[in-house]
Amino acid sequence: MKGKIFVRLAFTAGLFLLLTGEIFAHGTGYRHSQFEAVALEFMYSTGEAMSYREARVFSPNDEKFSYQSGRTDEKGRFAFVPDTPGKWRVIVRDEEGHQCTAEINITAENLNPKNEPQTHNQQSTILNSYEIFMRSLLGVSLIFNIALIIRRSHAH
Amino acid sequence: MHISEGILSGGVLALGWAGTVAGVSYGLKKTNPDRIIQTALISSAFFLASLVNIRIGPSSTHMTLLAPMGLILGHAVFPAVFTALLLQALLFGFGGILVLGVNTFVMASASLAVYVIFGRAIRESSGRTRVIVLSFMAGAFAVIIAAVIAGMFLIMTDSDFAGAVKILLIAHIPVAIVEGAVTSFLVIWLKRSVPEFLS
Numbered sequence: 001m002k003g004k005i006f007v008r009l010a011f012t013a014g015l016f017l018l019l020t021g022e023i024f025a026h027g028t029g030y031r032h033s034q035f036e037a038v039a040l041e042f043m044y045s046t047g048e049a050m051s052y053r054e055a056r057v058f059s060p061n062d063e064k065f066s067y068q069s070g071r072t073d074e075k076g077r078f079a080f081v082p083d084t085p086g087k088w089r090v091i092v093r094d095e096e097g098h099q100c101t102a103e104i105n106i107t108a109e110n111l112n113p114k115n116e117p118q119t120h121n122q123q124s125t126i127l128n129s130y131e132i133f134m135r136s137l138l139g140v141s142l143i144f145n146i147a148l149i150i151r152r153s154h155a156h
Numbered sequence: 157m158h159i160s161e162g163i164l165s166g167g168v169l170a171l172g173w174a175g176t177v178a179g180v181s182y183g184l185k186k187t188n189p190d191r192i193i194q195t196a197l198i199s200s201a202f203f204l205a206s207l208v209n210i211r212i213g214p215s216s217t218h219m220t221l222l223a224p225m226g227l228i229l230g231h232a233v234f235p236a237v238f239t240a241l242l243l244q245a246l247l248f249g250f251g252g253i254l255v256l257g258v259n260t261f262v263m264a265s266a267s268l269a270v271y272v273i274f275g276r277a278i279r280e281s282s283g284r285t286r287v288i289v290l291s292f293m294a295g296a297f298a299v300i301i302a303a304v305i306a307g308m309f310l311i312m313t314d315s316d317f318a319g320a321v322k323i324l325l326i327a328h329i330p331v332a333i334v335e336g337a338v339t340s341f342l343v344i345w346l347k348r349s350v351p352e353f354l355s
Contacts, residue, residue: 132248136207139243140200146239147196154189 034113039079042072042092042100049076053094060086060106082106158244158259159306161252165313172258172309179234179264186231194353198228199236203243206250220331222298223291223339226267227275228346228353237264258309266302270294278343279354287347288340295339296332303328 042050052071055078059067072078072092082088085108093099164172187195205219226233238260244250251259274294281287307321346353 132207135247136204139203139240139247142243143200143203143239144193144196147192147199150184151189151192154192 033081035081036110036112037079037081038088038090038104038106039077040090040102040104042076042078042102044098049074050092050094050098050100051076053092055090055092058089058091059084060088063089082111085111158241158251159255159262159309161255163313164255164258164309168309168313169254169258171312172255172261174257175261175265176234176238176257179261179268180238183231183234183236187235191232195229195232195236198225199240201225202237203240206244207248219338220263220299220302220335221338221342222263222267222302223270223274223295223335224342224346226270226298227278227294227339227343229267230271230275231268233267233271234260234264237267258306262302262306262309265305266298269301270298273297284344287343291340291343292336294343295336298339299328299332299335300325 042053042055044050050072051074053076055070055072056066057068057080059082061084067088068080070078076092078090078092080088080090082104085106088104088106090102090104091099092102202221202225205221208219225236229236238256241251241256241259241263242253245253245256274290274297278287278290278294281290303325307317307324310317310321310324343354
């Protein structure tokens with residue numbers, strides 16, 4: 001009876017995983033982006049860098065809500081990756097009311113990914129489907145092994 | 157639901173570990189050896205559930221199965237959650253090892269709360285509608301309670317997290333609804349096919 005129940009549950013779980021189709025780990029990872037970034041430098045009229053100032057990027061599609069926000073770095077630099085052609089605005093302001101607006105024209109050509117070969121020191125920690133499947137299998141196997149060890153120790 | 161490594165303060169991490177060690181020890185003591193394989197089965201389901209993404213409109217979430225775990229495992233939920241989260245941290249990098257105590261406490265205590273509050277009522281209910289409503293409430297409650305406890309740990313670390321906690325709670329409302337629906341479906345199925353699982 002118990003064996004039947006486990007087979008039935010395992011079958012249901014397998015079917016569920018199969019039907020959902022989209023299985024992936026939500027860990028973290030990185031890779032070099034193949035898309036071209038727009039990097040800007042912001043400075044005061046004195047030449048002093050606008051360091052660590054609030055920066056907001058507005059896409060041509062949405063003038064109201066920012067596409068990206070963040071802060072400039074120590075040298076007043078800020079970068080973003082546009083995803084649509086048109087006129088992009090980057091507004092950098094400080095707490096004292098100084099504001100600088102940069103307007104950048106992005107063409108469709110700028111949006112094409114670079115076809116550069118991957119550098120040797122580049123590494124990705126994003127798991128592919130096979131690795132996720134194998135690690136899942138390993139995890140389930142370890143859980144059952146731990147359970148069997150605990151049961152055996154209880155029996156003794 | 158996993159809190160990442162490097163966010164919580166040392167004191168809060170220690171508090172989480174203290175709660176988890178107590179919960180796991182108590183859970184292991186109370187677990188019937190005959191139900192250890194069943195515990196492993198549910199722990200595996202919880203381990204795998206985090207890998208299944210479900211689309212909700214433009215966004216997506218993943219299952220936690222906190223309420224079904226609590227209803228099936230009762231006191232054994234702490235060891236089951238701890239094992240699954242440990243393996244998720246080691247194999248997939250979810251959460252982390254230092255924060256494992258807090259993450260286990262967040263999820264296992266929400267599951268245990270479901271068992272204490274809804275367990276008996278669901279087991280003893282026979283009307284289909286009543287079981288569906290109670291299970292839905294249990295599923296949604298587990299997610300909200302877990303989010304509240306996670307929020308408390310964040311605020312204990314730094315009161316500036318209050319804004320982030322508000323977002324965390326709002327973001328978990330759709331998850332709570334999905335979990336409620338899934339819990340209803342599972343409990344109805346368990347009561348019909350393997351009622352001894354809820355005993």
